[in-house]
Amino acid sequence: MNAVMVERSSPGAHRSEIRLHAAMRRRQGYIAEGLLVIVLALSFGVGLAAVHVFLSPIIAANKENETRGVIPRLVPGAAAEASERLEAAGADGKPYQVYRAAAGDGSLKGWIILAKGQGFADEIELVIGVDRACEKLTGIFVLAQKETPGLGNYIESGPRFTDQFPGKPTGTPLQVQKEKQTLDHHVKPVTGATISSESVCAIINQAMASLRSELARRAEEAESAP
Amino acid sequence: MAHDQPTALERFVNGILPENPVYRQLLGMCPTLAVTGAMKPAMTMAGATAFVLIMANIMISLMRGLLKPHLRILVFTLTIATFVTIADRFLAAFMYDMSKQLGPYIPLIIVNCIIISRCEICASKQSLFTAVSDGVGMSMGFALALASIATVREVLGSGTWFGLTLLRSQGEGGWWPAWGIMVLPPGAFITLGCLLGLVNWIQERSAKRQRARA
Numbered sequence: 001m002n003a004v005m006v007e008r009s010s011p012g013a014h015r016s017e018i019r020l021h022a023a024m025r026r027r028q029g030y031i032a033e034g035l036l037v038i039v040l041a042l043s044f045g046v047g048l049a050a051v052h053v054f055l056s057p058i059i060a061a062n063k064e065n066e067t068r069g070v071i072p073r074l075v076p077g078a079a080a081e082a083s084e085r086l087e088a089a090g091a092d093g094k095p096y097q098v099y100r101a102a103a104g105d106g107s108l109k110g111w112i113i114l115a116k117g118q119g120f121a122d123e124i125e126l127v128i129g130v131d132r133a134c135e136k137l138t139g140i141f142v143l144a145q146k147e148t149p150g151l152g153n154y155i156e157s158g159p160r161f162t163d164q165f166p167g168k169p170t171g172t173p174l175q176v177q178k179e180k181q182t183l184d185h186h187v188k189p190v191t192g193a194t195i196s197s198e199s200v201c202a203i204i205n206q207a208m209a210s211l212r213s214e215l216a217r218r219a220e221e222a223e224s225a226p
Numbered sequence: 227m228a229h230d231q232p233t234a235l236e237r238f239v240n241g242i243l244p245e246n247p248v249y250r251q252l253l254g255m256c257p258t259l260a261v262t263g264a265m266k267p268a269m270t271m272a273g274a275t276a277f278v279l280i281m282a283n284i285m286i287s288l289m290r291g292l293l294k295p296h297l298r299i300l301v302f303t304l305t306i307a308t309f310v311t312i313a314d315r316f317l318a319a320f321m322y323d324m325s326k327q328l329g330p331y332i333p334l335i336i337v338n339c340i341i342i343s344r345c346e347i348c349a350s351k352q353s354l355f356t357a358v359s360d361g362v363g364m365s366m367g368f369a370l371a372l373a374s375i376a377t378v379r380e381v382l383g384s385g386t387w388f389g390l391t392l393l394r395s396q397g398e399g400g401w402w403p404a405w406g407i408m409v410l411p412p413g414a415f416i417t418l419g420c421l422l423g424l425v426n427w428i429q430e431r432s433a434k435r436q437r438a439r440a
Contacts, residue, residue, distance in 0.1 A: 033294050033297055036289070036292050036293075036294075036297070036301065037297060037300060037301065037304070040301060040304055040305070041304060044304060044305070044308040047308065047312075048308060048311055048312070051311075051312050051315055051316075052315065055315045055316065055318070055319040056315075058319040058320070059315065059318045059319050059322075062318065062319065062322040066322070121330070144326075145329070146329060146330040146333065147330070148330075149260065149329065149330055149331070150411075153329060153330070
């Protein structure tokens with residue numbers, strides 16, 4: 001079609017026509033080159049979305065199983081089967097997944113809260129155990145993390161980090177303290193992974209700030225109920 | 227150009243031993259050192275890498291006519307990242323324990339040089355069949371290398387192989403003093419170094435023998 005156009009035009013316009021033609025071809029080249037990447041990105045995106053839709057319920061069920069498995073470890077006296085899952089709206093309006101951790105006879109032993117937030121590399125997902133009135137932590141468990149292997153991943157696999165949380169107060173925000181942990185709310189970070197350690201504390205602090213009063217109220221209700 | 231490239235069969239055979247990605251090319255050292263403490267994670271890693279490598283080779287070979295020199299690395303990375311994400315989600319859904327144990331090492335397959343080097347060397351230049359046989363050969367070579375290191379480390383370090391007890395360790399009332407260091411990172415370096423030396427020594431000896439025969 002372009003060739004026909006060039007033929008029809010007058011000889012004087014011929015040269016500029018060719019130049020225009022070359023520029024158009026070049027521009028088309030750019031678009032064609034970019035097109036491959038754009039089309040690939042879009043189709044891979046659709047493919048990944050399909051995989052996600054198909055697999056995410058199974059992954060969620062796996063996580064739920066694991067969370068239930070750690071309930072007895074995080075809330076002393078609670079049984080995994082007797083505990084029930086419920087939704088609780090935080091003070092900031094964000095919905096949290098909460099488990100009512102109960103003993104075999106159904107009596108309330110404490111609460112399990114699922115919380116997540118940004119870590120150093122990727123999102124960190126925590127399972128937090130608190131006592132009945134939500135005054136003290138009874139334990140934490142790292143459900144998912146992708147922190148640096150050999151440094152940040154010790155928030156999960158280094159027992160000395162998670163072991164310090166039982167007994168910590170929920171009223172004062174936890175604080176990472178490298179040298180001496182003199183106060184109750186001081187947390188000893190993992191060596192070489194200050195950011196990961198601070199992220200864990202920040203996730204706990206946020207969850208506590210928004211859920212503390214709500215859980216305490218529910219515990220009181222349960223107590224006053226016959 | 228095509229006639230001086232190795233054939234599909236050569237690609238396949240080369241991947242296993244003559245051009246073994248770990249022992250001959252020294253590529254993919256991160257998973258080689260990090261997940262070979264026991265057979266099970268090592269074989270899961272080898273399987274995930276094989277899936278990504280073969281699928282990436284297929285995709286790149288299919289669109290090799292459309293690739294532009296300055297955009298090829300971008301396309302390689304895009305393709306590899308997609309299949310790594312699929313492998314990661316798949317493991318999280320069906321092999322949850324393994325997925326937790328391997329943690330960030332599965333997403334790190336994206337930066338495994340073996341895969342991008344195969345895309346660059348073979349898949350972006352050769353036919354689909356050659357690319358697939360190259361991917362299968364290289365995956366087998368990688369699995370073989372991981373298995374050899376993991377076998378040494380698991381047997382010496384815990385007295386087990388694939389979780390089966392071979393040498394009863396002292397902790398379980400047996401006689402074998404499980405060498406804990408073999409399961410820890412130093413054991414990975416020691417094992418890799420020794421096996422690499424062994425492979426080089428065998429190579430040297432067979433080369434000498436061939437020279438003597440000639």
